[in-house]
Amino acid sequence: xxxxxxxxxxxxxxxxxxxxxxxxxxxxxxxxxxxxxxxxxxxxxxxxxxxxxxxxxxxxxxxxxxxxxxxxxxxxxxxxxxxxxxxxxxxxxxxxxxxxxxxxxxxxxxxxxxxxxxxxxxxxxxxxxxxxxxxxxxxxxxxxxxxxxxxxxxxxxxxxxxxxxxxxxxxxxxxxxxxxxxxxxxxx
Amino acid sequence: xxxxxxxxxxxxxxxxxxxxxxxxxxxxxxxxxxxxxxxxxxxxxxxxxxxxxxxxxxxxxxxxxxxxxxxxxxxxxxxxxxxxxxxxxxxxxxxxxxxxxxxxxxxxxxxxxxxxxxxxxxxxxxxxxxxxxxxxxxxxxxxxxxxxxxxxxxxxxxxxxxxxxxxxxxxxxxxxxxxxxxxxxxxxxxxxxxxxxxxxxxxxxxxxxxxxxxxxxxxxxxxxxxxxxx
Numbered sequence: 001x002x003x004x005x006x007x008x009x010x011x012x013x014x015x016x017x018x019x020x021x022x023x024x025x026x027x028x029x030x031x032x033x034x035x036x037x038x039x040x041x042x043x044x045x046x047x048x049x050x051x052x053x054x055x056x057x058x059x060x061x062x063x064x065x066x067x068x069x070x071x072x073x074x075x076x077x078x079x080x081x082x083x084x085x086x087x088x089x090x091x092x093x094x095x096x097x098x099x100x101x102x103x104x105x106x107x108x109x110x111x112x113x114x115x116x117x118x119x120x121x122x123x124x125x126x127x128x129x130x131x132x133x134x135x136x137x138x139x140x141x142x143x144x145x146x147x148x149x150x151x152x153x154x155x156x157x158x159x160x161x162x163x164x165x166x167x168x169x170x171x172x173x174x175x176x177x178x179x180x181x182x183x184x185x186x187x188x
Numbered sequence: 189x190x191x192x193x194x195x196x197x198x199x200x201x202x203x204x205x206x207x208x209x210x211x212x213x214x215x216x217x218x219x220x221x222x223x224x225x226x227x228x229x230x231x232x233x234x235x236x237x238x239x240x241x242x243x244x245x246x247x248x249x250x251x252x253x254x255x256x257x258x259x260x261x262x263x264x265x266x267x268x269x270x271x272x273x274x275x276x277x278x279x280x281x282x283x284x285x286x287x288x289x290x291x292x293x294x295x296x297x298x299x300x301x302x303x304x305x306x307x308x309x310x311x312x313x314x315x316x317x318x319x320x321x322x323x324x325x326x327x328x329x330x331x332x333x334x335x336x337x338x339x340x341x342x343x344x345x346x347x348x349x350x351x352x353x354x355x356x357x358x359x360x361x362x363x364x365x366x367x368x369x370x371x372x373x374x375x376x377x378x379x380x381x382x383x384x385x386x387x388x389x390x391x392x393x394x395x396x397x398x399x400x401x402x403x404x405x406x407x408x409x410x411x412x413x414x415x416x417x418x
Contacts (some may be wrong), residue, residue, distance in 0.1 A: 162323075
């Protein structure tokens with residue numbers, strides 16, 4: 001892990017097909033008329049994103065995306081849908097809302113204009129390499145200081161442990177807030 | 189086509205409104221006024237409340253086979269956060285997802301009886317207290333919050349204990365709690381939502397739902413206005 005030379009990654013066929021899959025599922029999620037179909041396609045989108053993260057060497061993020069977005073969020077949305085009335089539609093897709101599509105297209109063009117300045121994956125020009133003293137310090141010193149091989153976990157639990165404590169309390173508070181909103185005293 | 193949905197909604201509301209009018213004419217009707225109002229809304233319609241649970245011969249054996257492995261994977265992710273990708277957050281979410289899977293296969297009510305509210309609350313509260321406690325031990329020894337080298341155990345196990353006893357417990361407990369909360373839905377009883385007597389039992393609310401469902405089907409001549417739309 002120490003002092004890795006950046007590798008300029010080529011976009012492989014698997015990555016390219018995953019990217020196409022993610023874009024297609026995102027569009028279908030936005031346009032699907034039936035909410036159940038939108039939820040299911042959104043789960044597929046999250047799964048594609050999780051696979052994509054593993055290809056970009058972020059397995060921690062991929063695990064979170066797969067567990068939370070593809071798994072838990074989909075289940076909670078499905079549960080919410082089961083509680084509501086489902087309407088049968090003749091049309092599969094929404095009719096495209098012209099102003100919304102215009103705004104989305106405007107945003108897309110604006111973002112696409114910045115693509116030329118985005119460094120390639122793994123490039124030396126990437127912002128993460130702009131301060132190698134800091135980033136390399138964590139990679140080289142983490143094991144010596146904590147005895148933990150997973151740098152991401154060491155940063156989360158040790159180097160910024162107080163932030164993580166705040167995040168954990170936020171998750172806890174979310175459960176309490178759900179109880180308060182629903183006027184319940186038990187999780188049932 | 190975008191006009192179709194509001195029209196659907198209007199006809200549906202109109203139908204149930206007419207039905208409410210009929211039930212209002214009969215003073216001996218069991219359905220109270222506020223419940224009749226709640227039924228006219230799209231959310232929380234009573235036909236939808238009693239979600240039918242069917243035993244699937246495909247899902248149940250599949251979950252029986254998959255669940256132990258998935259739960260072990262969640263434990264692995266939780267306990268091996270220091271050596272491999274993952275950690276308490278991801279592992280806790282996977283373990284909670286296993287519980288969701290079991291609930292979908294064997295019925296949410298049965299899972300709720302098996303996994304009592306005390307367990308869920310103990311996980312969430314215990315996790316928060318454990319994280320704070322592990323953080324405060326170094327403070328008691330004159331150091332900073334979460335200063336792991338002042339713990340009586342090696343630094344690596346200090347991090348691991350925060351991940352396992354703190355984060356994983358909080359995440360799995362809160363996610364399971366949200367699942368059970370959402371599964372119960374907005375119980376339209378008394379003040380519109382929220383169970384008036386939610387604290388004295390879990391089966392109680394289900395009995396109420398069942399009783400109301402049977403009462404409405406018994407008293408209303410046309411109980412399937414929503415079912416016809418579906």
